[in-house]
Amino acid sequence: MGDILRLVxxxxxxxxxxLFVVSILIFFAVELLPGDIAQAVLGQSATPETVAALRExxxxxxxxxxxxxxxxAGALTGDxxxxxxxxxxxxxxxxxxxxxxxxxxxxxxxxxxxISIILGVIVALLRNTLFDRVANVxxxxxxxxxxxxxxxxxxxxxxVKSNYFPAIASLSGDMTFAELLQRTFLPALTLVLVVTAxxxxxxxxxxxNLLASPYIEMARLKGVPPWRVIVKHALPNAWAPIINVxxxxxxxxxxxxxxxxxxxxxxxxxxxxxxxxxxxxFPIVQACCLIFAATFILLNLAADVGAILTNxxxxxxx
Amino acid sequence: MSSKKDVLLKITDLRIEGFSDEEWIEIVHGVDLTLHKGEVxxxxxxxxxxxxxIGLAAMxxxxxxxxxSGGSIEFDGMELTTTxxxxxxxxxxxxxxxxxxxxxxxxxxxHRIIDQxxxxxxxxxxxxxxxxxxxxxxxxxxxxxxxxxxxxxxxPHQVSGGQLQRAMTAMAMACRPDLxxxxxxxxxxxxxxxxxxxxxxRDIVDQFNTAAIYITHDLAVxxxxxxxxxxxLKGEEVEEAPTEEMLDNPKEEYxxxxxAVRSFKRPQKRRPxxxxxxxxxxxQGIDAAYGPTKVLDxxxxxxxxxMTVAVVGESGSGKSTTARCITGLLPPTKxxxxxxxxxxxxxxxxxxxEQLRQxxxxxxxxxxxxxxxxxISEIIGRPAQFYGGLKGAKLKxxxxxxxxxIELEPSKFYSRYPPELSxxxxxxxxxxxxxxxxxxxxxxxxxTSALDQLVAEGILKLLDRLQQEFNLAYMFITHDLATVRxxxxxxxxxxxxxxxxxGPKDEMFTPPHHPYxxxxxxxxxxxxxxxxxxxxxxxxxDDIGEAADV
Numbered sequence: 001m002g003d004i005l006r007l008v009x010x011x012x013x014x015x016x017x018x019l020f021v022v023s024i025l026i027f028f029a030v031e032l033l034p035g036d037i038a039q040a041v042l043g044q045s046a047t048p049e050t051v052a053a054l055r056e057x058x059x060x061x062x063x064x065x066x067x068x069x070x071x072x073a074g075a076l077t078g079d080x081x082x083x084x085x086x087x088x089x090x091x092x093x094x095x096x097x098x099x100x101x102x103x104x105x106x107x108x109x110x111x112x113x114x115i116s117i118i119l120g121v122i123v124a125l126l127r128n129t130l131f132d133r134v135a136n137v138x139x140x141x142x143x144x145x146x147x148x149x150x151x152x153x154x155x156x157x158x159x160v161k162s163n164y165f166p167a168i169a170s171l172s173g174d175m176t177f178a179e180l181l182q183r184t185f186l187p188a189l190t191l192v193l194v195v196t197a198x199x200x201x202x203x204x205x206x207x208x209n210l211l212a213s214p215y216i217e218m219a220r221l222k223g224v225p226p227w228r229v230i231v232k233h234a235l236p237n238a239w240a241p242i243i244n245v246x247x248x249x250x251x252x253x254x255x256x257x258x259x260x261x262x263x264x265x266x267x268x269x270x271x272x273x274x275x276x277x278x279x280x281x282f283p284i285v286q287a288c289c290l291i292f293a294a295t296f297i298l299l300n301l302a303a304d305v306g307a308i309l310t311n312x313x314x315x316x317x318x
Numbered sequence: 319m320s321s322k323k324d325v326l327l328k329i330t331d332l333r334i335e336g337f338s339d340e341e342w343i344e345i346v347h348g349v350d351l352t353l354h355k356g357e358v359x360x361x362x363x364x365x366x367x368x369x370x371x372i373g374l375a376a377m378x379x380x381x382x383x384x385x386x387s388g389g390s391i392e393f394d395g396m397e398l399t400t401t402x403x404x405x406x407x408x409x410x411x412x413x414x415x416x417x418x419x420x421x422x423x424x425x426x427x428x429h430r431i432i433d434q435x436x437x438x439x440x441x442x443x444x445x446x447x448x449x450x451x452x453x454x455x456x457x458x459x460x461x462x463x464x465x466x467x468x469x470x471x472x473x474p475h476q477v478s479g480g481q482l483q484r485a486m487t488a489m490a491m492a493c494r495p496d497l498x499x500x501x502x503x504x505x506x507x508x509x510x511x512x513x514x515x516x517x518x519x520r521d522i523v524d525q526f527n528t529a530a531i532y533i534t535h536d537l538a539v540x541x542x543x544x545x546x547x548x549x550x551l552k553g554e555e556v557e558e559a560p561t562e563e564m565l566d567n568p569k570e571e572y573x574x575x576x577x578a579v580r581s582f583k584r585p586q587k588r589r590p591x592x593x594x595x596x597x598x599x600x601x602q603g604i605d606a607a608y609g610p611t612k613v614l615d616x617x618x619x620x621x622x623x624x625m626t627v628a629v630v631g632e633s634g635s636g637k638s639t640t641a642r643c644i645t646g647l648l649p650p651t652k653x654x655x656x657x658x659x660x661x662x663x664x665x666x667x668x669x670x671x672e673q674l675r676q677x678x679x680x681x682x683x684x685x686x687x688x689x690x691x692x693x694i695s696e697i698i699g700r701p702a703q704f705y706g707g708l709k710g711a712k713l714k715x716x717x718x719x720x721x722x723x724i725e726l727e728p729s730k731f732y733s734r735y736p737p738e739l740s741x742x743x744x745x746x747x748x749x750x751x752x753x754x755x756x757x758x759x760x761x762x763x764x765x766t767s768a769l770d771q772l773v774a775e776g777i778l779k780l781l782d783r784l785q786q787e788f789n790l791a792y793m794f795i796t797h798d799l800a801t802v803r804x805x806x807x808x809x810x811x812x813x814x815x816x817x818x819x820x821g822p823k824d825e826m827f828t829p830p831h832h833p834y835x836x837x838x839x840x841x842x843x844x845x846x847x848x849x850x851x852x853x854x855x856x857x858x859x860d861d862i863g864e865a866a867d868v
Contacts, residue, residue, distance in 0.1 A: 211382075212382070213423070214423040214424040215423065215425060215427070217418070217424070218418055220379070220410070221377060221416040222438045224407075224437065232429075236428035236429070237426070237427060312427055312428050312475070316473045316475075
């Protein structure tokens, strides 16, 4: 077990290093954007004196490296500065939105992950049958349709024509959990449709990839029934690629939901980011990007650890 | 034994087709086979003879991309070609079992050995889990596995190859089948390990009076195991006869040629004496390690121009590591390597082009050593260009010359790709690639062990001819002592990273030996059907397992 712990800590360290590099990239990428922040905040009518004063106040006269270190030190303590537009603390502005996004992502993941793995196992078992082909076509369709299009189709049929679910996923504080689930069902379903295909196809491919292995042939020659060959003999060896693709899709659920949030007017972090970019609210942009990067790194780390934990060679060393 | 009632398996006019290039091609052309209860039939032939395909067909099974297209397979009165898949499945594992070539690949890495063992008995409701486990442990004990009560609870990667192969035989026995198909069960093992597996298989087949089909390409092995031998060639039967008769008096030319393979022998050379004699390669007291694991300990030997030095030992003994040290791929932690009396830099990156040119390698698996997407002309031309600076027409004529040397017609092979070639042809290309650099020394790393005996013999003859023509020195890494006997001048025996004995071949093959050399030599199967029995008696049955497990 000590080996695994060491391996995980090593990966964690590498993840932190990556995050550090990404933070540099984010900070200086924003820095490279044309235009002067102080000018942008004050508008066209500002006098040069007021602009200069604001620059002084915002610390814009300091060298970029110094400002970066300052920002990084703040970020490490959870302080991303102040929004240029509203004057609100960035941390406060983001926290609620981020929780909303996490909720939606979890909602979608809880439905999508089990469904796609079970479906993947079933199509692997029934490979090259009609069921497999139909599933293939359907998942390809859902993968290739843009999510906003899927969203509008769902709104049309499940909200406008039949009125089962609300078309707009606005939230209020006094909702019960059941109401919350009902109100956010359509955006969650849209996300499920987008990510299921990818995960299902990968599960199918990972399993089928193993079917030529000698130990699968051995299982068949022991008279093991086909479903058991897949579930008991192939699946345990296919976890690593499946976990990887699941992690990738979970990351997408958090960082790639901008369009879905816009379609359903859902108060998530994606929408916040779009607004912030439009208004040149750089502290918020930087904080959002850093959160997205951290999400990606964390989920990939989880995938690595998952792959290690499902590998018997690493779990049971000689 | 051959009364009609006892017939367990009767195959008549079996035809099997394989799917390739968009059409079904017949690969087994009407083979007949009769097996009685408790009888062991040896199926032998080169690769592509259809041995495994026929073995699997005896279970009513065809691999993906193959189908049984004609004939009848009658197992204990049941016609398998017309039996539905679900009923066939009920036979597999319970009444007919299978032992695969590579136990390491055929045990599922995700489950403990005993769980895989008990899967069939539990599934067929022959035993409850606890009973099945008890039974497994007893079988492990009978097969002389160490710690029979505990070994099953390990994962496959935690157990050695020879032990896994015995565990797989135990697994095949789990439901006490009437018939077991052994598909080259010892091919992947060292000679020393092979013996214990052979002995274990023979004992257990005797004890339970199980019938078996024993598939192998090794005549000496089949001679120990089978009552009857059937020789196959390209999906057709050549001949069948009781073992003794087949060995003493083969009728067909093809069988005779198989029997004669091991007869190639070239005269042994002596190392030059006198003050001028400098070894072309001198390995002086090298140690090497992978990370913290020490794999070589004070290895020293010399190779003189024009001579073949065979380096022998079991897998993991450090043979290939020595080659890696000589070529500079793995810098030794101690000691030095000399070419022609000149000390080589330990790392290949620090060696000059001229130093690199002198030592070339030929690998075991020509399949993986040649890039499948690159034409033969480029594979051979690249080193000629790199070391010799040849270009254009000169390069082409050099490649043609090399192809001539390895007996492949230049006009036919010049622009082909490796996957279009047979195993033997690929290995020839590997040889040409090494020759292209004009080396004075070539390391041959198990170059014949992946090849059929007849093809391997061709390669050995070619290497011998090239050696005479160019005065090449070979370092011949092998675990096959028959090869050593036929081509080596000197022998170096390595055990666990140490040289235990070295000297001229004739001395090495005459007693007294170092105990380890003795173990290696006596473990090479001989054609005498009583060889295994005699050997086991000589060694005393009980210490076989220990001898090979050390």
